[in-house]
Amino acid sequence: MVQAYLHRTQSDVEALIDDGMGHFRLCKGAYDEPATIAYRERPRVTQAMHELIRTCYSAESRAKGAFAAIASHDEDVINFAKAYAYQHGLAPSQVEFQMLYGIRRELQTALVKQGYKMRIYVPYGTHWYPYFMRRLAERPANLLFFLRALVGD
Ligand SMILES: Cc1cc2nc3c(=O)[nH]c(=O)nc-3n(C[C@H](O)[C@H](O)[C@H](O)COP(=O)(O)OP(=O)(O)OC[C@H]3O[C@@H](n4cnc5c(N)ncnc54)[C@H](O)[C@@H]3O)c2cc1C
Incomplete structure (x- = not known):
């Protein structure tokens, strides 16, 4: 799991992909981190998610075995991932979204109907x-x- 709001994450992800360890769950980040280490404005965090999706879905990264599941309920992030995947030749079955149990159920069902993978996080x-x-x-x-x-x- 990597948190997009951390300043270090983009370079961590690039380094891990280069080392053949690019298998991630991408999320925005849930905790109240200080501005010295994390983006705090929502649009900047969303932009960081977009940048990570670009990095992980690029042909170059995929050639190194990169895979990223997108753990988000934000339609801005989800639509970006769908569009970027489509433009770069990933089939819906190669794209995985993850959401919390019970949150945005209609969106979960719609994505599954469109052929995307959907993993539901169930705490127990x-x-x-x-x-x-x-x-x-x-x-x-x-x-x-x-x-x-x-x-x-
Ligand atoms: C599968 C999964 C695993 C995660 N693991 C981690 C982790 O290991 N570490 C970590 O720091 N964070 C984790 N998170 C939390 C994540 O970092 C975000 O804090 C959280 O998902 C909210 O961001 P969002 O991308 O959904 O966008 P947001 O813009 O925050 O949310 C979009 C919309 O989704 C709905 N929504 C989002 N979250 C909730 C909620 N909890 N309850 C009700 N409605 C909600 C709201 O309608 C909201 O407007 C995880 C999230 C998921 C889905």
Whole structure:
């Protein structure tokens, strides 16, 4: 897994691809990192995702065995990946998206119908509380989703 918001990620990804270890899950990054090491503005993070997709999907990188699954619910990122893949000769079956269980279900189904791979992230086990607190810290709006589910709305 690599986080696009980190300043170092683009060069890490290039170096790993050169070393034949270019198999990634690309995500934006969930934590509150300081500006000294991470992009903090949303458009800049999205741009970093686009740059990583370009790097991983290029013919040169693929010749070195690169593969990148796109872990995002952002249609800007998803549409960029689809367009770039199409323009560079990747079939939908060679493109994998990953999303969290229950988030943007219609988009998940639509992508599968279009022939893309879709992997769903399902947390399980006994450590649900720290996981839940991390997801809340990442996105406080999740508290509303949780409370609605709790009262059955
Ligand atoms: C499979 C998977 C694995 C991940 N692994 C890691 C990891 O190892 N390390 C890490 O730092 N981050 C990880 N993340 C989180 C990731 O870095 C982002 O914080 C998160 O996915 C939100 O970014 P986005 O690309 O979906 O775009 P955003 O612009 O943040 O979201 C687009 C839209 O999707 C919806 N959405 C997104 N996230 C949620 C949510 N949690 N709940 C409800 N709605 C939501 C909202 O409608 C939002 O407007 C992972 C994400 C996925 C899907």
